[in-house]
Every structure is written in C-alpha cells, then in structure tokens.
Amino acid sequence: MDAMTPATTRLLARLVAETRWQDVPAQVRHETVRSFVNWLGCAVGGAPHPGVAAATRAATAYAGRPTTTLLGLGRRSDPMTAALVNGISSHVLDFDDTHDGTLIHPSSPVLSAALALAEDRGVSGEAMLEAFLLGVEVACRVGMAISPAHYEAGWHITGTCGSIGAAAASARLLGLDAERTAWAIGMGASQPVGLRVHFGSMVKSFHPGRAAQNGILAALLAAEGFDAAPDGIEGRRGFAEVLSSSFDVSRITDGLGESWEILRNTYKPFACGLVVHPAIDLCMRLRNEPGFAIDDIEEVRLRVHPLVMDLTGKREPASGLEGKFSIFHAAAVALVDGNGGEAEFSDARVLAPEVVSTRRLVTAQVEPGFRRTQCEVVLRMRDGSERRAETTTPLGSLGNPMSDDALGQKFLGLTASVLGEEKASRLLSRAWDAALQPGLGWLGEA
Numbered sequence: 001m002d003a004m005t006p007a008t009t010r011l012l013a014r015l016v017a018e019t020r021w022q023d024v025p026a027q028v029r030h031e032t033v034r035s036f037v038n039w040l041g042c043a044v045g046g047a048p049h050p051g052v053a054a055a056t057r058a059a060t061a062y063a064g065r066p067t068t069t070l071l072g073l074g075r076r077s078d079p080m081t082a083a084l085v086n087g088i089s090s091h092v093l094d095f096d097d098t099h100d101g102t103l104i105h106p107s108s109p110v111l112s113a114a115l116a117l118a119e120d121r122g123v124s125g126e127a128m129l130e131a132f133l134l135g136v137e138v139a140c141r142v143g144m145a146i147s148p149a150h151y152e153a154g155w156h157i158t159g160t161c162g163s164i165g166a167a168a169a170s171a172r173l174l175g176l177d178a179e180r181t182a183w184a185i186g187m188g189a190s191q192p193v194g195l196r197v198h199f200g201s202m203v204k205s206f207h208p209g210r211a212a213q214n215g216i217l218a219a220l221l222a223a224e225g226f227d228a229a230p231d232g233i234e235g236r237r238g239f240a241e242v243l244s245s246s247f248d249v250s251r252i253t254d255g256l257g258e259s260w261e262i263l264r265n266t267y268k269p270f271a272c273g274l275v276v277h278p279a280i281d282l283c284m285r286l287r288n289e290p291g292f293a294i295d296d297i298e299e300v301r302l303r304v305h306p307l308v309m310d311l312t313g314k315r316e317p318a319s320g321l322e323g324k325f326s327i328f329h330a331a332a333v334a335l336v337d338g339n340g341g342e343a344e345f346s347d348a349r350v351l352a353p354e355v356v357s358t359r360r361l362v363t364a365q366v367e368p369g370f371r372r373t374q375c376e377v378v379l380r381m382r383d384g385s386e387r388r389a390e391t392t393t394p395l396g397s398l399g400n401p402m403s404d405d406a407l408g409q410k411f412l413g414l415t416a417s418v419l420g421e422e423k424a425s426r427l428l429s430r431a432w433d434a435a436l437q438p439g440l441g442w443l444g445e446a
Helices: 008-018 026-046 050-062 079-091 107-121 125-146 157-173 178-189 203-223 239-243 274-287 306-312 327-337 347-351 353-359 404-419 421-432 441-445
Strands: 068-070 075-077 297-304 362-366 375-381 386-391
Touching: 008 125, 008 157, 008 178, 026 079, 026 107, 026 125, 026 404, 026 421, 050 079, 050 203, 068 079, 068 107, 075 079, 079 107, 079 203, 107 125, 107 157, 107 203, 125 157, 125 239, 157 178, 157 203, 178 203, 274 297, 274 306, 274 327, 274 375, 274 386, 297 306, 297 327, 306 327, 306 362, 327 347, 327 353, 327 362, 347 353, 404 421, 421 441
Parallel strands: 297 362
Antiparallel strands: 068 075, 297 375, 375 386
16 A cells, blocks of 8 residues: 555645636637537436436425526425436436546536535636536546455545545636645545445436435535544545545656546447446447347347446346446347447337347456456357447447547437427537536526
8 A cells, every 4th residue: 555645635625726718728618518508408308207207206305595407307405406416317318427436427516516506606617617527536646546446446536536526626616725625635535425326327327326425515514614623535534544445645746737538538339337248339339230130139248347247136126226337238228229328228228129139149258468458249140140340449438439429419309309309409519618608507407
C-alpha cells in the first residue's frame, strides 16, 4: 500500500475551488457537454421505469420546496429529492456513461447533484457544467487511486466515489473556499454507498441517486461551518485506506489540472453493462452478413475478458434488469433482434421463447490475456460452417467513440416516447447549448 501525499484532499479542493470554465481546454468543455447530453437523455428516458415510480412515491412523501425538476415526470420537488430520483432514472436503464479507467458511471451521481442544486440556486448553464466537470475529475481520480482492489472487493464504485464527486460539484456551486470544499469532500468520502451484490436489481440505480444526495448534504453542511478532517481521502483510517487494500496516490495527483478524466468518458450504444458491448457489436455484425438466418445457428461461442463473467454471468435471467447482466442474453438478443437498446433488455424480450432458445446456444470462455474491450464470437452453423468476428474497439469505446450525431439520435430515441418528438428535439438543442444558457428554467420542459 503506497502512502498518500498529505495534501491530497487539499489539492483536490483547490482544483474545485479555483478552476474556471474558460481556463479549461475547448476539447474538455465539449466533452463535458457531450456527457451532459447523454445523461439528460438517459434520465428522461428512464423516468417511466417502475423503479423510478416507486422511488418517487417514497422520496416525495416528505418533500420540501418544489424548486427542482424531476426529469421526465412533469413535476418538481426539492433538490435533495430531485437528486435521488434523477440519479435513479439516469442509471436505471444502464445506458449512462462509463469512465474508461475505473468503470465509474460519473454523470449519474455528479450531474444529478449539480443539476438539482444549480436549478434551485438559479445559476447559469456554464456554472452547472463547470461544477459537473470538476466533480467528475475528483470522482474519477479518487476511483483510479483505489482501483481495481476496491471494485473487486464488491463495492459499487459509482456510488462510493460518486458521493465524493457530487460533494465536490455541490461545493463549487455553493462557492465554497478550498478549506470548506475539503470538508465537503471528506464528508462525501464518509458516505460511501453501493454493493455489487445488488447488480440486476433496482438498488443498483439507487447507488448513484443516493450518492448525489450525499454530495449535496456534504456541501451544505460544509457551507454552514460543519467541519471534517482535512485529509478525508488519504488520511490514516480515511477513505482510501479503509475501502481499498491498495491505492496509488500518483493516480490522483499526476497531471491534476492539466489532463482531464472526462476525456476518457465513454457513451453506451447499448442499454446494458459496458463489458458485454463487444459481444453485442460482433453479434450484430454477424447477423448483418449475407445469408444469415437465426435458425441456422447450432452454437454460439464467445471468448471474453474475465470481467465479463464476473459481472454478467447470469445464465438464465428472469427480468430485464437481470438481462443487463447476462452475457448470454446480450449475445442472443443481438442475434435475434439485431439491436441492444432499451427494448431488448425489457422483461418481455428476456422471457421471449425465441430469445431464450438462442440464449441456450451461447457459451462463454474467459481469456485472461484479453483486454476489456476485446472479444471473439464464433457461430457454428448447422451445415458445419463457421461465421467469425473479433474486435478490440467496439462501438462506444474510446477507440471507436459515438459521434455527436449518434449521441443526439440516442437522446431522441430515449426521450421522444416520454416527451413527444417536438419537445424532445427542442430539449436536445438546448442541451447542446447549455453552456450559453443564462439559467436552467428550460429544464421544466423535461
């Protein structure tokens, strides 16, 4: 275990308190907007999910002043409630972003906090995006320092580090100085949330929602003079030492303020765990080959990274949420339907006879030497022939990223059924121009 630099938390706090949007490279600012567009589409698109309805009923029972939009629900609530509900809705479809270095879904906890507080306080779109960018930087750098041991132990890193990122973003929006920002970060670190045992259930999406709430509360407490240890991340018995068997401080401090982790953010073309995207991509490619017929398949053989089976090894999923964590369902539905969107991970498709029968033809072999984005698919056909495909850069990966246009189409595909096509298009246009908006009142249309 490497010793932490004594000033690690303070360095993060100074970055949050002192960085200005216009001082950040244009490429970084644009990627921040791309992340916002992707997250907003996921949050609105996830709003009809039964889990969001249940969370809304529970969370609004004792809600405060209705100043903040519950996205996709046509109503408002207080910032803490909105942060929880929007955090759940933005993650419940498993369609939100993923940081390539940590597997953190950074936008769901950080943006859910930042947007709720920003809308309540009446700040500009630029101020909201600035806070979001800084919160992502803090969450992902802390995540890198404790990876992979933290995640392998069973913590859901989106929730644990998300609380810290949400606290940082909220501190920025409240205009806290570096000392109080360090307190907020420390209080965020004192509220880790999320266990991987819940993957495949509604609780997985509770993790980023609760993390967003935790972050707002941490910053509000710090603003009122509620202090914390100044070394909450690196201190003896602090976050890193307690929640990870190994950590590396250099992954927090190296290039801090110069290189930006949001540039390693990736966006999902498919509504499920990122580790199965290579298999979906390849199965769709094979399905589109001339002469392909689903009834001609005798066996589907996959070669995958070890994390695939660790995260998505459910052999017989019983619901749409469980299907998102089944490499067998992901491959089967891609071959049967030629897609991997929200509909393909519904209860109906997971239980559909034609998908179930194809799923039972799928086998997966772990290849320890494979990269996380690497996969091979072999279809053995009934006539004895084989169809084969492999990749190290599936669609949506850093090596093959979704374009702005593709992100826009994803946004419309998620939101049009909730808002109507005209309103969805208008919301998309405003989201792309969020940095130019004097306020966030336009979110009421969502």
